[in-house]
Amino acid sequence: MADQIPFVDYLVLGDEPHLVARECAGCGARYFDRRIACAACGTRDFSPVPVARTGEVRAFTIVTFAAPGVPVPFVAALVDCDGTSVRGNLVGVPPDPGHVHLGMKVALTTYVAGTDGTGVDAVNYGFAPVEA
Template sequence: MVDYLVLGDEPHLRARECSHCGALYFDRRNACAKCFRTEFGTRALSNEGRLRAFTFVTRAKRPYVSAIVDLEGGGVVKANLLEVDQPGQIRPGLPVVLDTVTAGTDDDGTEAVAFGYRPRGGDQ
């Protein structure tokens, strides 16, 4: 559902990286917000990270956890935390791993794929 999610054998996120200072961005940029240079490349980001912050969102029909994840090797991403339904199951610093989920299917049977993070096995 987003252009920075790369699907395939090993799904991962891809960010635009400033060629001068290394700042990472998921959106299109004309210039780097950190150093103001205009040259960018792309970089595959780690599928593993640690939970920086989270909140339980209960306004939806089905509550979910919105999270901020610090990725190993650089990058920060906001995403839903998957497979968690109780506050006692998570804490800041919890190791997490990228996972993909089917977000829906259109009338032609094409699946929309989204991403989130789940606690790394054995680390809950």
């Protein structure tokens, strides 16, 4: 198996890949980026918390134009993972409205987004449909 690194710092790889958010100690708001203070309440104390690996599509768009080198079309979605909003692409589903819908059940998955010249894989996350 090739060496792997996460594409984003809030993706934890291993036997059960998952996302880790930073939760505000004051109000419980969750963020995936670095924060000096909570945007909701101003608190400066955060704790890492694992995010549910399954969720429901709350919003989506089918992207047909992107930066050079980014394959299109693809589905970008907002997924509710047990109360935490996560932005990610849907994978393993055709990018058309006949195959994607609001309320669709999905699960976190990982895939190799690219490999560098030394053979190290950059692993990203997405969400795949869950069979009903």
